Amino acid sequence: MISALLDSRRFRSWGGQALLLGGFAALLAWLVSNTVANLHARGIRVGLDFLSRPANFPISESVLPYDPSDTFLWAYVTGLGNTLTISILAILLSTVLGLVVGLARRSKHPLTSGVAGVFVTTMRNMPLIVHLLFWYALATTALPAPRQAFNPMPGVFLSLRGFYIPSLQLDAAAVAFLCAMGGVLALFVCFRRRFGRTRIGFAIAIVIAVALAAVIRPSVGLDTPEMKGFNFTGGLRLSPEFAALMLGLVIYTSAFIGEIIRGGIDAVPLGQWEAGRAIGLSERHTLTKVVIPQALRIIIPPMTSQYLSTVKNTTLALAVGYPELGLVVGTVINQTGQAIESIVLLLGIFLTISITVSLFMNWYNARVALVEAR
CATH class of the missing domain: 1.20.5 (Single alpha-helices involved in coiled-coils or other helix-helix interfaces)
Incomplete structure (x- = not known):
């Protein structure tokens, strides 16, 4: 046996x-x-009971409302909100810029392709921390004081204190209206085949929007920044730390994404371009309707790795003082001495985010994958 x-x-x-x-x-x-x-x-307590105690430290800026009297747990949630905001914005903006860079690299115009090549080579061979420090130094030294702020258009100001732009003021009815319309659009996307072509769905969406607006009566206003005293009040403020972080992440990541997109397009056989031209499609329609759908099957796997790297690179925000999750965790460790618990929570959170991104990208990869008939 x-x-x-x-x-x-x-x-x-x-x-x-x-x-x-x-x-x-x-x-x-x-x-x-x-x-x-x-x-x-050594007399060091172990456990997560410290999460319910007041944090008693400020967070300079946050997407979620935060007060020093809130608990350490809410401080973690606030840092997580900042990290997710940075990650989502950096991924979206770098993908758009990377698409432009990738197409510019393939341009037949020597100046366009040359500039794009220099951009890619320079950005990819420079550490991300150098990008962040450069943009932060530029934002805190090269810009004027608030009273001499740049005003390129009405309601937009750029100074040492940050970038001020008008912001929308939505009441509870407006938020409810936007949520309801988002749900309606999601249903149309899920059942678009049943509703037919886009004209019918668009007409139904307009009717529903008008009916909801008549019932809910949303109120929308515009809050414009104004100079009062020594600084601006009102509007939406983007701090120098946030601006430097976003510029560094987007420019650095877009160089890698541009090469991924260029490589994916170049991997599509030339016969596909010739087939598009043979049926009378323009170069633009051949690219968007024939080539890119096939290139996505090559682009998505390395793009997933790049997105994961972007999420993990947000921890370098502490170099410019932006309070993302890593900086909040460091402050909590200094306040409580609960280093192991805080590090384990940090690892668990980033592991969860990375797995979520991987699952979503794998699902999308399966949607666009080439399925062979049997």
Whole structure:
């Protein structure tokens, strides 16, 4: 019986993996127990009860409302909100800019392709931390004081204190209206085949929007920044730290994304371009309708890795003082001394974000993958 099991390749394979997994679990359990024992011997408390205590430290800017009297748990949530905001904006903007760079690299005009090539080569071979420090130094030294702020258009001001633009003021009814319309559009996207072509769906959406507006009566206003005293009030302020972080991340990431897009387009056979021209399509329609849908199958896998790198690169925001999750975790460690718990929470949060991004990109990759008929 034993010899038969040992001769079984499947048993040896699963048995070896089970032994390896058991050894890893035993090593992990020993490390945890040894760490807890050493911390107790030094009088350091272990646990997550500190999350319910008041944080008592400020966060300079945040997407979510925050007050120093809030708990450490809400401080983590606030930092997470900043990290997600930076990640989403950087991914969207760098993808758009990367598409422009990738197409410029393929341009037949020597000046356009040459400038794009210099941009890609320069940006890719410069560390991201250098990008961030350069833009932060530029934002805090080259711009004028608030009273001499640049005013390129009405309601827009650029100074050492930040970038001020008009902001929308929405009441509760306006927020409810936007949420309802978002749900309606999502339903149309999910059931677009049942609703037919876009004209019918568009007409139905207009009717629903008018009916909702008549019932809810949303109110929308425009808050314009104004100079009062020594600084601006009102409007939406983008701090120098946020601006430097976004510029550095977007410019750095777009150079990599541009090369990914260029490589994906170049990998499509030239016969596809000739087929598009043969049926009378213009170069633009051949690119958008024939080439890019096929290039997506090549572009998406490396693009997923680049998106994951962008999310992880947001931790470098501490170099310019923007309070993303990593900076908040560092402050919490200084306040509480709960280093291990804070680091484990940080690792768990970033692992969850990375897995979510990977699952979404894998789902989209499966949607655009070429399915062969059997």
